[in-house]
Amino acid sequence: MNTSPDRPLSECRVVLVGTGGVGAPCAIALAEAGIGELLLVDEDRVEIENLHRQLLFGEEDVGASKPEAARRSLERRRADLRVQTFRGRALPSTVRALIRGAHAVVDATDNFPSRFLLADACHLERVAVVHAAAIRWTGTALCAAPEGASCYRCLFEDLPGAAPDCATAGIVGPVCGVVGGIAAEMALLAAQGNDEFHGRIATYDGRRDEHRLIAVPARRSCPLCGNEPTIVDLVETRYIGAACAA
Numbered sequence: 001m002n003t004s005p006d007r008p009l010s011e012c013r014v015v016l017v018g019t020g021g022v023g024a025p026c027a028i029a030l031a032e033a034g035i036g037e038l039l040l041v042d043e044d045r046v047e048i049e050n051l052h053r054q055l056l057f058g059e060e061d062v063g064a065s066k067p068e069a070a071r072r073s074l075e076r077r078r079a080d081l082r083v084q085t086f087r088g089r090a091l092p093s094t095v096r097a098l099i100r101g102a103h104a105v106v107d108a109t110d111n112f113p114s115r116f117l118l119a120d121a122c123h124l125e126r127v128a129v130v131h132a133a134a135i136r137w138t139g140t141a142l143c144a145a146p147e148g149a150s151c152y153r154c155l156f157e158d159l160p161g162a163a164p165d166c167a168t169a170g171i172v173g174p175v176c177g178v179v180g181g182i183a184a185e186m187a188l189l190a191a192q193g194n195d196e197f198h199g200r201i202a203t204y205d206g207r208r209d210e211h212r213l214i215a216v217p218a219r220r221s222c223p224l225c226g227n228e229p230t231i232v233d234l235v236e237t238r239y240i241g242a243a244c245a246a
């Protein structure tokens with residue numbers, strides 16, 4: 001285990017996909033911790049009904065592109081932070097170029113196709129990725145690394161046929177804040193070269209204020225990181241599936 005970080009935070013480049021309920025507090029934590037460079041990826045615009053949990057934005061941002069509004073907000077906090085933006089969804093045709101060269105990726109997306117796409121892309125590009133999600137009172141953050149640890153597909157083999165929609169299941173704002181902070185902590189350590197959280201999932205139960213950290217065993221039959229992987233590229237048809245999970 002390599003627990004001694006060797007890359008200075010100021011040299012760390014992190015890619016954050018999704019700047020909503022979980023992504024916004026994560027971005028703030030990453031920026032305030034002192035990372036050097038952050039790429040923000042989001043296709044949406046700021047909506048007034050989400051402001052209570054999307055801490056980067058205010059009423060003046062309603063209608064603006066989320067990555068652009070997030071960049072302005074972060075630069076007000078840290079003028080020396082290098083922020084890049086990509087307005088659009090991470091797609092099989094674009095995602096590898098977006099994450100290439102990153103020291104860590106945070107998946108704060110709100111749908112399973114994007115989560116599986118990021119899991120596959122990060123493994124193929126050899127980048128550590130933290131998959132963070134919140135639904136109702138529960139939050140989770142799984143840190144996957146390309147070498148020697150389990151991946152998202154070790155836990156969830158493939159896209160579910162149906163999943164609860166976050167609009168109907170609901171999201172508790174403070175749970176997003178907690179999970180965004182945990183995801184930032186995992187990404188910071190991974191970006192510095194520390195493997196302490198690799199292959200581990202943190203869970204948070206907001207009703208009991210209960211944290212757990214669980215090791216996810218790697219599966220030899222995993223189609224992504226197993227002994228005989230079948231996912232060796234990003235085929236568009238693999239990422240058509242169910243809706244929201246965050």
Ligand SMILES: [Zn+2]
Nearest residue numbers: 151154222225
């Ligand atoms: Zn795996």
